[in-house]
Amino acid sequence: MKRVWLVVASVSVAVVCVSTPEARASCLSAVIVDGAVLIGYGASDWTLPRPAGEISAVNPACNDGGPRRPDGRTTVVRFAGVPADIAVRSVDGSNVYIADGSLTALATHPLHRSTGRVARRRCARKSTRGGAAGRAGFDSIELIADGRSRFYRVDARTVLVNRPAYQPIRPGQRLSIAATRCGTRLIADRIVFTGPTIVAKRYSGQTDSTLGYGLPWGIVLALGALGLALAAWLIERVTRP
Structure with missing residues (x-):
């Protein structure tokens, strides 16, 4: 029976480890434009094209511990001659965001x-x-x-x-x-x-249905059920006359 309980404990730890959100050291400055993640930098030392109008963008939530927060909305400025999913700037001109x-x-x-x-x-x-x-x-x-x-x-x-x-x-x-x-x-x-141009994976947003490793709750529950079934099978094998 000791051996069986070790197996059960191992399965339980595995499920807990999978379902624990990953701790992040920091949150980058970024915006999401048309599903593309653009990283933010100070705009002072860049050569910037002329502006081509404002567009809506997503301001990703910084979920670095504590309660999960939803993404927000923001406004950014497009550049003439540059696709918006490649580069934009902040409305006040202090930051540039680039792929x-x-x-x-x-x-x-x-x-x-x-x-x-x-x-x-x-x-x-x-x-x-x-x-x-x-x-x-x-x-x-x-x-x-x-x-x-x-x-x-x-x-x-x-x-x-x-x-x-x-x-x-x-x-x-x-x-x-x-x-x-x-x-x-x-x-x-x-x-x-x-070779063919590789397209970046589009940002899917922060939702309550996914965990820190991007693993849906359904998969975690399935892993838990599998662990319990395995433990029950081992117990039955060990205690069988």
Whole structure:
């Protein structure tokens, strides 16, 4: 019987662990536009296109402990020539919101943000490599190929040739990167999308029907029922004459 109770306890702990909301260290500044999550930054050091009118957006709730709160509504300003699910700004102009993975270091990016030119000293050779993107930031790309991860710097001389300059590079996107090796750094000269454009997962909102890990209550209850059934079966097997 001791063994049976250990199994029951293990199943119970598993269900509790699944159903406990994940603790978040902090809440990012963000807005949701047409289902796309845009991350907020101070607008002082960005080159911003002219405004193209106000639109409604979602202000996601910061549920970092305590009672769950619903998302709210807000108003943001579109940019001329830039899709609203790529970038917008706050009405007062103090913040800009942009899709993760958009390479603003590119000189042709409509929201160009200068990070300075990467020093191209001791540049020995050029190479071209294809693979899948890992993480991409304002001025860097991780490329995963042949089981190895390589990081490429991006600057104003880098060119994205077959997508709009604002197109975000999302994890899993197939790319070909022509680069120059300068010392220990790989600096991207030319970036080409070689597979279908990966569409970001749309934001579904905060609801009471999901838990911290995005697991519906129905699945948690099913796991609990499965655990109880397993425990009953083990008890029956152990106590059977």
